[in-house]
Amino acid sequence: xxxxxxxxxxDPQPALAHFAERRARVAATLGEGALVLYGGELxxxxxxxxxxxxxxSDFHYLTGLREPGAVMVLRGGATPxxxxxxxxxxxxxxxxxxxxxxxxxxxARFGADAAHPLGELAEHLPKLLxxxxxxxxxxxxxxxLELAVQRxxxxxxxxxxxxxxxxxxxxxxxTTIGEDRLVKDPAALAALRRAVDISTExxxxxxxATRPGVFEYQIEALLEYEFRRRGxxxxxxxxxxxxxDNATILHYVDNDAQLRDGQLLLVDAGAEVDLxxxxxxxxxxxxxxxxxxxxxxxxxxLRANRAGIAGAVVGGDIDSIHRTCLRILCEGLAGLxxxxxxLDEALKNEAYKRYYMHRTSHWLGADVHDxxxxxxxxxxxxxxxxxxxxxxxxxYIPADDETAPPExxxxxxxxxxxxxxxxxxxxxLTWRVPKTIDDIEAVMAGA
Ligand SMILES: [Mn+2]
Numbered sequence: 161x162x163x164x165x166x167x168x169x170x171d172p173q174p175a176l177a178h179f180a181e182r183r184a185r186v187a188a189t190l191g192e193g194a195l196v197l198y199g200g201e202l203x204x205x206x207x208x209x210x211x212x213x214x215x216x217s218d219f220h221y222l223t224g225l226r227e228p229g230a231v232m233v234l235r236g237g238a239t240p241x242x243x244x245x246x247x248x249x250x251x252x253x254x255x256x257x258x259x260x261x262x263x264x265x266x267x268a269r270f271g272a273d274a275a276h277p278l279g280e281l282a283e284h285l286p287k288l289l290x291x292x293x294x295x296x297x298x299x300x301x302x303x304x305l306e307l308a309v310q311r312x313x314x315x316x317x318x319x320x321x322x323x324x325x326x327x328x329x330x331x332x333x334x335t336t337i338g339e340d341r342l343v344k345d346p347a348a349l350a351a352l353r354r355a356v357d358i359s360t361e362x363x364x365x366x367x368x369a370t371r372p373g374v375f376e377y378q379i380e381a382l383l384e385y386e387f388r389r390r391g392x393x394x395x396x397x398x399x400x401x402x403x404x405d406n407a408t409i410l411h412y413v414d415n416d417a418q419l420r421d422g423q424l425l426l427v428d429a430g431a432e433v434d435l436x437x438x439x440x441x442x443x444x445x446x447x448x449x450x451x452x453x454x455x456x457x458x459x460x461x462l463r464a465n466r467a468g469i470a471g472a473v474v475g476g477d478i479d480s481i482h483r484t485c486l487r488i489l490c491e492g493l494a495g496l497x498x499x500x501x502x503l504d505e506a507l508k509n510e511a512y513k514r515y516y517m518h519r520t521s522h523w524l525g526a527d528v529h530d531x532x533x534x535x536x537x538x539x540x541x542x543x544x545x546x547x548x549x550x551x552x553x554x555x556y557i558p559a560d561d562e563t564a565p566p567e568x569x570x571x572x573x574x575x576x577x578x579x580x581x582x583x584x585x586x587x588x589l590t591w592r593v594p595k596t597i598d599d600i601e602a603v604m605a606g607a
Pocket of ligand 1: 439522550552576
């Protein structure tokens, strides 16, 4: 088997122009203010080994730099505008733990107007913040970064009599950048589309491999093999592979059970490409065919998924999408006898919560649950062209629910698509992942 030849390798030195465009957009919102971000650091996995480094999404979104221990300063009204602080070059350390870009590389390759070793942050930060009225820093995210900013402000305050002016407003940088990240730019969309593409192939492979006797972790391994071999960085989040009543555990990640005939398998998995995430869920019958009762339950969720997607239009909002889905799910639950009485009453008293306990949508982007507020001034935020969101209704029937038909007990179904809002209407990025009963059964039968 030579499965690699058809896939273009990832460019180890990708074009960086879009990062400069993002900085220009964000800088234009800063006025005379400054933005200070930290890229994060290595985290211990056990004893002296670490998790693979994954930079902070905001930091990477504006720099493209993937090194631990880097700080960026972006100023709206002064030069140098874009300043990076990075680990200095160190031949011996680089032999052990990998190449470093160093201050020179930060200028030459990453477009910084100036760059310094990280150890000089305390010396330079007051100069960069002198006369800046407000500082945007992620509040409550990196204690060391907030402390460095605080110290720089203290320094400027003490020097006020000598002509220096401290900032006196701190703003949450996540709000500032979240606004920009909400509307996906061309580079973000290209990465998202590629993440979805790769995830689509992985879900198809998972469907083809699903059969009685297979273990959940084997499906997980297959998904992640497909992600990596097709050039994704890996999984954007812990893959959920849950057969039978494991599918009723929303964040099930044990993935260690053996699949049995008659069960449904819920797979929630997505690849990460250029640090953008796909997020896809499909539910398939382990034995290749849905039972009649399973079809009935599946159809309810599919109808909710489609109605929810139809609501992903300019001026719509994720609260209305959620309510649309809830109504369809509740009608379905009533039809199955799982909730009784008046529909509006059931919606109001949340009788459905036993079977549907999560929200229907979240933003999708560099983080799987992406940046940007959902609610503004206590009102749901209207959708705009360029927003990307998930639509993921589900129904989860507890294994011990005596009111449910026996064949539905321990069934969990979720159908999750990634949707891009256009002025003309919703685009389902994940349209190629089969979701009708016929299409799923055809793929599982070898189509
Ligand atoms: Mn999701």
